[in-house]
Amino acid sequence: MxxxxxxxLNCQLDDCVxxxxxxxxxxxxxxxxxxxxxxxxxxxxxxxxxxxxLPHCDECKECILVRKERNDDMQRLCIAEMKLIERKVANSPIWCPKRLTKQERDHQRYLKKKKLKAGEKVDTD
Structure with a gap:
């Protein structure tokens, strides 16, 4: 056969490939x-x-604005890591210490859903 x-779904073979x-x-x-x-x-x-x-650098207390050398532009600096943050970063860089692991992020999402089901007010920190 x-x-x-x-x-x-309609396969009759026991050892289907x-x-x-x-x-x-x-x-x-x-x-x-x-x-x-x-x-x-x-x-x-x-x-x-x-x-x-994801954490946002604008809200982070570890980041400050510094003036660029070449022009009057400002750039964000992470004090904890002593690294400049590129402008194209929308949320926070991958190396940011405030970033959660996938497991921690999923757990936060789970707790948020659990609170919503219980009818509690959810704090959007």
Missing amino acids: DCNYPDC MEQQDIHNLLKRRRWAANPEFYREKQQAYRNQTREC
């Missing part, structure tokens, strides 16, 4: 292809969520 790929993760990815790609606008919205929501959790 031949493999039914890409119709893997497609792994479970491959089937999952195939179906996921089909869903995205069917509704690309939903996929774009989901991507944007994820980016916004990630951006919310």
